[in-house]
Amino acid sequence: MSVITFVCAGQMNSAITFPAFENGHEVRLVGSPLDRDIIDGLKKDNFHITLKRTLHDGIKYYQIEELEEALKGADLVLGGVSSFGLDWFCDEILPVLPEDVPVLTVTKGMVDLEDGTLVPYPHIFAQRQPEGKHLNLNAIGGPCTSYELADHDDSHVAFCGKDVETLKYIKSLLETDYYHISLSTDVVGVECAVAMKNAYALGVSLAVGLAEKRDGKIGSQHYNSQAALFGQSVKEMTRLLELIGGKPENIIHGAGDLYVTIFGGRTRKIGTLLGRGLSFEEAMAELQGVTLESIVISTRTARAVRKLAERGIVSLEDFPLLMHVDAIINQGAEVDIPWKDFTWNDFSLAE
Structure with a gap:
């Protein structure tokens, strides 16, 4: 039996406690400062108030002030912060994590640099760990919703990191029959593929709202x-x-994640509302209080592509859907799918 400490009690991190606990490990779930009500509820009856599932009886629950205790003797740490908690995780959690314990994060996202380079979150974590510290950082990517994982629906994900043996070890702790x-050492490929799907899931969801508006x-x-729109997104x-x-080959993780995101969740909601004809401001007002990583990723990815286009590395014409989503979000454009920009002629086999 190993000891696995989960830092942050969000839906996905909490869902992974199911395979961890069922594999016979000691599971410790630590809430972030925003998870106090979640942890209080779990301590009472094991019911997770946002995941809407009852976790296994026997899991140990901790508030953030008890993090040091929860880390004692840990064999693996799972980080479950959202993109909006990135700075907090880097500033408050990375400094206290032990170097000899591998870290696996569920956070999906990218940061765009001044030159248009897109950097996945695992690299950001590595850059922002305390000077002289060398954490063994790994990450999860792929199509997997927290609800269905908790319900034991078959799910296929990728664990990525620099060290093959570490990845094999983490897999041995968490893999089940569902x-x-x-495993992949292509951290950029896996993590960027699953991060950019948020932008394109919003784009595909526009069609849902347009159909509702038309009918x-x-x-x-x-x-x-x-x-x-799904096909254009994958392209x-x-x-x-x-x-x-x-x-x-890591496009399979992004394409699969795109598929599952389109069928539910917050990104589908914002895309549908925009497709119905609401302005971006009106749609955001209707979803007040809902965190939307798709907005962050869409903006960052489009901004990076524009910078690369200015440098002559890419052409904006190769990304018509991304550019349209960005125009809707950041320039007040109305939804008007650029269908003609998606078509092409392939005469490569013509005599």
């Missing part, structure tokens, strides 16, 4: 337009993955 794990019926089902994501130096 939680399937691939005058909430829940109206039309799949041709969604499928077309643009593949180009971005190549651009940042990720291995092309």
Whole structure:
């Protein structure tokens, strides 16, 4: 039996306690400063108030002030902060994590640099750890919703990091007959692929709202337009993955994550509202209080592409859907899918 300490009690981090506990490990779940009500509820009856699931009886729960105690004797640390808690995690958590314990983070995201380079969060964590400290940082990517993982639906993810043996070790702790794990040392490829899907999930979800607006019926089902936008999304994501130096096979993690995100969650909601005709400000007002990582990723990715275009490295014409999503979010543009920009002629086999 190993000791696994989960830092932050968000939905995904909490969902991974299921395979961890069922594999016979001691599980310790530590809440962030924003998770106090979650931890209080779990201590009472094991019910997670945002995941809406009852966690296993026997898990040990801690408030953030008890982090030092929760880390004693740990064999693995899972970090579950959202993108909006990135600075807090870097400033408050990384300095107190022991160097001899591998870290696995569920946080998906990228930061764009001044020259247009896109850097995945694991690299940001590495850069922002205290000087002289060398944490063994790894991350999870792939299509996996917290609810379905908690319900034991078959899920396939990728663990990525620099050290192969560490990845094998972490896999041995968490893999089950429903939680399937691939391994990769292509951190940029895996993490950037699953991060950029947030921007494109918003783009595909525009079609949902457009169909509802056209039919005058909430829940109206039309799949041709969604499928077309999905295909365009994968095309643009593949180009971005190549651009940042990720291995092309890791597009499967981004495409799979794109698929699952389109069918539910916060990103689908904002895209649907925009497609119905609400302005970005109106849509955000309706979703007040909801954190939307898709907005952050869309803005950062589009900004990076524009900088690369200014340097002559790419053409904006290769990313029409991303540019349209960015225009809606940051320039007040109305939804008007640029369908003609998606088409092309392939005469490569013509005589």
